[in-house]
Amino acid sequence: SQTIHQWPATLVQPVGSPLSLECTVEGTSNPNLYWYRQAAGRGLQLLFYSVGIGQISSEVPQNLSASRPQDRQFILSSKKLLLSDSGFYLCAWSLPWRLAGLQETQYFGPGTRLLVL
Amino acid sequence: AQKVTQAQTEISVVEKEDVTLDCVYETRDTTYYLFWYKQPPSGELVFLIRRNSFDEQNEISGRYSWNFQKSTSSFNFTITASQVVDSAVYFCALSEANNAGNMLTFGGGTRLMVKP
Numbered sequence: 001s002q003t004i005h006q007w008p009a010t011l012v013q014p015v016g017s018p019l020s021l022e023c024t025v026e027g028t029s030n031p032n033l034y035w036y037r038q039a040a041g042r043g044l045q046l047l048f049y050s051v052g053i054g055q056i057s058s059e060v061p062q063n064l065s066a067s068r069p070q071d072r073q074f075i076l077s078s079k080k081l082l083l084s085d086s087g088f089y090l091c092a093w094s095l096p097w098r099l100a101g102l103q104e105t106q107y108f109g110p111g112t113r114l115l116v117l
Numbered sequence: 118a119q120k121v122t123q124a125q126t127e128i129s130v131v132e133k134e135d136v137t138l139d140c141v142y143e144t145r146d147t148t149y150y151l152f153w154y155k156q157p158p159s160g161e162l163v164f165l166i167r168r169n170s171f172d173e174q175n176e177i178s179g180r181y182s183w184n185f186q187k188s189t190s191s192f193n194f195t196i197t198a199s200q201v202v203d204s205a206v207y208f209c210a211l212s213e214a215n216n217a218g219n220m221l222t223f224g225g226g227t228r229l230m231v232k233p
Contacts, residue, residue, distance in 0.1 A: 032218060032219050034220075042225075043208070043223055043224070043225045043226055044162075044208065044223045046220065046221075049218050049220060051218060057218065088160055090160075090161075090162060092162075094219045095219075097218070097219055102214070103149075103150045103212040103213075103214060103219050104219045105152065105164055105167050106152075106164075106219065106221060107164060108154075108161055108162035108163075108164075109161070110159070110160065110161045111160045111161060113160070
């Protein structure tokens with residue numbers, strides 16, 4: 001069966017510091033991978049998604065970036081954190097899009113709570 | 118463009134009451150997929166159900182049931198005999214077909230509080 005891991009679970013960082021959040025998936029090959037952010041008491045915002053190694057699509061322009069160095073690894077980074085980067089970051093995976101007209105379910109990881117002070 | 122609306126931001130019920138969470142969607146596609154996720158206080162989103170637009174049959178899973186009405190673009194979720202463990206934020210989501218990223222459009226979520 002497939003599992004998805006995220007770390008760290010919680011992170012407190014000062015403004016201006018760098019960030020690296022990691023997400024890994026086990027039990028599947030060539031998954032689609034996603035990064036979402038959820039600000040306190042608000043809905044989910046898709047930040048990035050990837051359909052393959054080195055292929056990253058950004059949904060929202062900001063000071064964050066994503067990379068996919070390996071098939072089942074997805075990393076969210078920042079060179080300098082802002083206060084507004086605080087939130088709950090969720091990674092998700094789905095099977096790749098295989099057939100026209102068919103959509104796959106996204107499955108989410110446990111999330112990382114980031115507090116920027 | 119697609120849109121999902123969950124008009125109820127918060128619902129509070131007493132244990133054993135039935136509760137219905139509303140979800141209304143907009144899409145121009147004739148083929149699409151609808152989802153419900155549960156987000157308990159721990160934060161992880163738990164997948165509950167996926168429904169294809171060409172299958173309007175309603176579904177029941179234990180105390181959970183889903184009513185898909187294509188004519189009113191709604192996909193409502195009912196919990197029967199609610200329990201305290203049902204307290205969570207529930208998200209409805211839409212994915213249009215031919216979307217190579219399998220991307221989801223989420224509603225704003227409904228916070229359900231079940232009191233003992």
